[in-house]
Amino acid sequence: MVFNFRVYKKQSPNGKITMYLGKRDFVDHISGVEPIDGVVVLDEDYKDRKIFGQIICSFRYGREEDEVMGLNFQKDLFLASEQVYPPPDKGEATKLQERLMRKLGPNCFPFRFTLPPSAPASVTLQPGSDDEGQPCGVHYYVKLFIGENETDRTHKRSTVSMAIRKVQYAPSKQGRQPCTVVRKDFMMSPGELELEVTLDKQLYHHGEKIAVNICIRNNSNKVVKKLKAMVQQGVDVVLFQNGQYRTTVASIETQEGCPINPGSSLQKVIFLLPLLSSNKERRGIALDGQLKKLDTNLASTTLLATPDQRDAFGIIVSYAVKVKLYLGALGGELSAELPFVLMHPKPNGKGILAKADSEADVEMFRQDTVAEPEIEGEKCE
Structure with a gap:
């Protein structure tokens, strides 16, 4: 052989x-x-x-x-x-x-x-x-x-x-399917607005589309005018106390299905694809380590054995999907966030x-x- x-x-x-x-x-x-x-x-x-x-x-x-x-x-x-x-x-x-x-x-x-x-x-x-x-x-x-x-x-x-x-x-096994439900009530009006966000899985490979399942139930008297889904990359430069920041690496803003009036609901799936090719001009985005000036990709999620295993000279990278509902100037916003893992197989x-x-x-x-x-x-x- x-x-x-x-x-x-x-x-x-x-x-x-x-x-x-x-x-x-x-x-x-x-x-x-x-x-x-x-x-x-x-x-x-x-x-x-x-x-x-x-x-x-x-x-x-x-x-x-x-x-x-x-x-x-x-x-x-x-x-x-x-x-x-x-x-x-x-x-x-x-x-x-x-x-x-x-x-x-x-x-x-x-x-x-x-x-x-x-x-x-x-x-x-x-x-x-x-x-x-x-x-x-x-x-x-x-x-x-x-x-x-x-x-x-x-x-x-x-x-x-x-x-x-x-x-x-990437690990060989998937983790729990990410899911969250957030609600917002309003001081001067009855009822509440409910937002449920679910990802199809926890672990994604680079270049793979992320399916974001969004379910909105409007039991308030407010109107949802539009919604936005985004993938945010979190960077933590451990050496500095204030060395944490976030950058949006993929986003979609839509009014499809809106406005969502009181008493109605909406369910839809939005696909997001975080790629370096869409973020070439964004300064400070974390990339996988480079050998000279060869092409690379967005940095993979940093896996730690324990949360306190953070080297002082390291950079911790994480990813999350964030969904925001816009209710107008008086209604404010409602947002939900789900972390996920992005790595190479x-x-x-x-x-x-x-x-x-x-x-x-x-x-x-x-x-x-x-x-x-x-x-x-x-x-x-």
């Missing part, structure tokens, strides 16, 4: 260190995160040197162009750090590492890092059209460098780093692998019981 693999390669500017990763998306299973494993190939001149590896979580919470007079709106967290060469122990290598070591020769050495379960997910906040520099958000890097110890100052020519992502996939087979960027070469090789991997690549500038 033959399997196809995609290997990501990046080389230091001086060509002495080359890093290979089997993938760049690492899945957070809530209880733990997939280990980050790969291999490093050394030049003969570096066989007497020490090489250290680190996993860096870079959290940018302000615009780069606003950094003046020593201000810095970026925090770098070292989530894992250890010596890669000389190898500290002979740990068990993965099948991919074994094939690469057999193909790349005796100067190829495996490495493995483990992220803590509470590490924040990769999220990028969409910049404005006039913004420059690195966008705000949470980004991850694997970094290998030459040094005497883990805290040694790195030199650009003998350092190689590659961007990766920490991702979550779990990939089949070997998983969805990220595309390469301009700095990383992609090699395809065949892996079976006979064939060895064929790797070709160019040195990065």
